[in-house]
Amino acid sequence: xxxxxxxxxxxxxxxxxxxxxxxxxxxxxxxxxxxxxxxxxxxxxxxxxxxxxxxxxxxxxxxxxxxxxxxxxxxxxxxxxxxxxxxxxxxxxxxxxxxxxxxxxxxxxxxxxxxxxxxxxxxxxxxxxxxxxxxxxxxxxxxxxxxxxxxxxxxxxxxxxxxxxxxxxxxxxxxxxxxxxxxxxxxxxxxxxxxxxxxxxxxxxxxxxxxxxxxxxxxxxxxxxxxxxxxxxxxxxxxxxxxxxxxxxxxxxxxxxxxxxxxxxxxxxxxxxxxxxxxxxxxxxxxxxxxxxxxxxxxxxxxxxxxxxxxxxxxxxxxxxxxxxxx
Amino acid sequence: xxxxxxxxxxxxxxxxxxxxxxxxxxxxxxxxxxxxxxxxxxxxxxxxxxxxxxxxxxxxxxxxxxxxxxxxxxxxxxxxxxxxxxxxxxxxxxxxxxxxxxxxxxxxxxxxxxxxxxxxxxxxxxxxxxxxxxxxxxxxxxxxxxxxxxxxxxxxxxxxxxxxxxxxxxxxxxxxxxxxxxxxxxxxxxxxxxxxxxxxxxxxxxxxxxxxxxxxxxxxxxxxxxxxxxxxxxxxxxxxxxxxxxxxxxxxxxxxxxxxxxxxxxxxxxxxxxxxxxxxxxxxxxxxxxxxxxxxxxxxxxxxxxxxxxx
Numbered sequence: 001x002x003x004x005x006x007x008x009x010x011x012x013x014x015x016x017x018x019x020x021x022x023x024x025x026x027x028x029x030x031x032x033x034x035x036x037x038x039x040x041x042x043x044x045x046x047x048x049x050x051x052x053x054x055x056x057x058x059x060x061x062x063x064x065x066x067x068x069x070x071x072x073x074x075x076x077x078x079x080x081x082x083x084x085x086x087x088x089x090x091x092x093x094x095x096x097x098x099x100x101x102x103x104x105x106x107x108x109x110x111x112x113x114x115x116x117x118x119x120x121x122x123x124x125x126x127x128x129x130x131x132x133x134x135x136x137x138x139x140x141x142x143x144x145x146x147x148x149x150x151x152x153x154x155x156x157x158x159x160x161x162x163x164x165x166x167x168x169x170x171x172x173x174x175x176x177x178x179x180x181x182x183x184x185x186x187x188x189x190x191x192x193x194x195x196x197x198x199x200x201x202x203x204x205x206x207x208x209x210x211x212x213x214x215x216x217x218x219x220x221x222x223x224x225x226x227x228x229x230x231x232x233x234x235x236x237x238x239x240x241x242x243x244x245x246x247x248x249x250x251x252x253x254x255x256x257x258x259x260x261x262x263x264x265x266x267x268x269x270x271x272x273x274x275x276x277x278x279x280x281x282x283x284x285x286x287x288x289x290x291x292x293x294x295x296x297x298x299x300x301x302x303x304x305x306x307x308x309x310x311x312x313x314x315x316x317x318x319x320x321x322x323x324x325x326x327x
Numbered sequence: 328x329x330x331x332x333x334x335x336x337x338x339x340x341x342x343x344x345x346x347x348x349x350x351x352x353x354x355x356x357x358x359x360x361x362x363x364x365x366x367x368x369x370x371x372x373x374x375x376x377x378x379x380x381x382x383x384x385x386x387x388x389x390x391x392x393x394x395x396x397x398x399x400x401x402x403x404x405x406x407x408x409x410x411x412x413x414x415x416x417x418x419x420x421x422x423x424x425x426x427x428x429x430x431x432x433x434x435x436x437x438x439x440x441x442x443x444x445x446x447x448x449x450x451x452x453x454x455x456x457x458x459x460x461x462x463x464x465x466x467x468x469x470x471x472x473x474x475x476x477x478x479x480x481x482x483x484x485x486x487x488x489x490x491x492x493x494x495x496x497x498x499x500x501x502x503x504x505x506x507x508x509x510x511x512x513x514x515x516x517x518x519x520x521x522x523x524x525x526x527x528x529x530x531x532x533x534x535x536x537x538x539x540x541x542x543x544x545x546x547x548x549x550x551x552x553x554x555x556x557x558x559x560x561x562x563x564x565x566x567x568x569x570x571x572x573x574x575x576x577x578x579x580x581x582x583x584x585x586x587x588x589x590x591x592x593x594x595x596x597x598x599x600x601x602x603x604x605x606x607x608x609x610x611x612x613x614x615x616x617x618x619x620x621x622x623x624x625x626x627x628x629x630x631x632x633x634x635x636x637x638x
Contacts, residue, residue: 026460026541027460027462029456029460029541029542030456030459030460030462031456031462032452033452033453033455033456034452034453034456034457034462034468036448036449036452036453037449037450037453037468037512037516038468040449040505040508040509040512041471041475041509041512041513043490043509044487044490044505044506044509044510045475045478045483045509045510046471047486047490048483048486048487048490049475049478049483049486051486051489052478052482052483052485052486055485055486065489121381124377125377125378125381128374128377128378129378131374133371133374133375133378135375138382139378139379139381139382141621142382142385142386143381143382143385144385144620144621145385145386145388145389145617146385146388147620148566148613148616148617148620148621149388149389149613149617150569150570150572150588150609150612150613150616151570151572152570152572152588152591153392153591153609153612153613154388156591156605156609157388157391157392157606157609158388160395160600160602161388161391165404165406166403166404166405166406168391168408168410171405171406171407171408172408174406175407175408200384200385200388203385204385254476257476257477258476261477261479261480263481264572264573282479282481285479285481285482286481290481290482290484290485295485298481298482298485299482299485301479301482302478302479302481302482305477305479306477306478306479309477310474310477313473313477
């Protein structure tokens with residue numbers, strides 16, 4: 001009410017103090033509330049981000065970025081190199097034996113594999129957990145474990161289980177007189193390993209969000225469909241899934257972005273091995289240029305990732321009209 | 328038969344409005360239920376079977392870490408199946424506890440608590456403003472939240488490291504607090520906005536009519552109604568900073584300031600990883616958050632979906 005009154009000027013202008021009061025109770029308050037967020041983000045996220053963008057056009061590395069050693073200040077001495085970093089990356093000249101199209105292909109496989117299985121398992125488990133059954137709380141709590149564990153602890157643990165010689169999986173296989181799986185020496189098994197671990201990590205987030213979505217669907221809708229003779233699959237497709245779409249489309253978008261940028265799983269499980277077969281763009285950028293202190297190249301990789309994700313997000317939002325889901 | 332397959336909204340505090348009618352209908356149908364039917368029985372059996380398998384897969388790594396934490400080092404290199412330790416070596420825990428564990432713990436608690444407080448002070452008003460007011464740049468703010476998620480975190484590291492150097496925030500736990508609170512900020516504000524969106528705007532107007540100013544409305548009426556939301560965001564920030572590895576590893580260089588995740592490094596020797604000690608440490612790091620998590624998870628469900636389900 002107050003907001004509408006402020007938006008439509010009255011015929012007789014209200015007294016000055018009232019107008020100031022309205023301003024303080026409206027927009028000024030909003031700006032004051034949002035200001036700290038903007039300030040902190042500007043300093044800690046946007047400023048480094050812009051500096052990163054700038055570095056991507058330079059040959060900055062550990063030797064020329066400048067330093068303060070005791071009282072001595074060594075000024076930065078890197079130069080701008082234009083688009084050279086990008087050209088080098090895209091023409092596979094940036095570093096060593098890595099081929100960009102290979103990284104890109106593995107990134108697509110990794111993101112698709114993870115997101116599709118996350119969604120399928122997440123929705124299926126949420127549907128099961130939404131039934132009225134005994135021990136539901138216990139099941140749900142146990143299923144949250146992968147989310148509650150620190151990510152690097154989980155990744156370290158999995159690297160232990162997937163160990164070639166004494167990991168639990170291969171030990172079990174050899175005891176059953178089956179062949180041990182070459183988790184980190186065979187390209188395809190390495191891809192399976194990293195995707196498998198990340199599926200394990202990501203399903204709880206879907207279970208939680210989809211369960212929230214399911215609980216907001218009025219039971220009457222499903223009852224009505226059941227009375228009309230719809231079986232469970234028809235009810236799922238025509239009633240439940242459409243009503244889950246706003247939640248799912250947003251969660252899947254976030255999942256694509258997060259998975260694209262996730263490197264700890266690959267870093268701990270295979271380290272990109274064999275060769276760079278299980279490396280995605282981000283995991284390679286971290287293992288290679290960033291840890292090797294080639295900040296210019298590393299930043300250029302970051303920009304390429306940012307551009308891919310921006311284009312994807314715009315296309316995706318158009319496709320599912322995300323705006324309705326967000327607003 | 329049909330009542331078995333109806334997805335019902337039952338548990339917890341999440342959505343009392345849809346919950347109430349669901350319960351009464353079930354009861355009405357249940358009264359007519361015949362004593363035994365094969366199909367629902369099998370459906371139930373299948374549900375439990377699938378859930379037990381899923382729960383086992385989810386919990387197995389944690390269990391294996393726990394068992395490994397009680398083994399001797401040579402047992403971890405066994406090539407025969409040995410899930411349970413032969414003798415339960417609790418002294419692995421004693422060793423880790425005496426290896427500066429309390430220092431790391433103190434630092435972790437300091438960082439996590441301060442991060443949570445800072446995050447709440449900054450995000451609560453912002454989430455409220457984004458939920459209730461139209462103002463210039465609002466769409467831009469919401470959009471920039473999404474863009475920050477796309478920028479790969481490893482690339483923030485170098486510029487942030489240089490910035491921290493200039494601000495004397497390196498090897499300083501307060502620097503970690505600022506970094507954690509900020510990087511968790513977009514998601515926190517977005518979740519809080521969802522919570523505030525779920526509270527009817529009529530309450531704000533009633534408060535204004537009764538003579539409160541906007542701050543009073545926010546502080547006295549809306550905030551008390553958002554306690555679950557506050558709990559979720561507090562928990563999210565606490566967990567985030569408790570578990571964070573990358574920033575802590577880069578920014579903190581001396582043992583007296585390091586946080587728990589970094590302590591895992593102590594058992595990664597040049598000769599190889601000492602798994603029993605590492606696992607004992609991992610269990611002690613994970614357990615407090617895990618217990619906290621189980622308590623908070625019901626609120627998480629409403630927090631993540633609160634406002635986005637409307638469409």
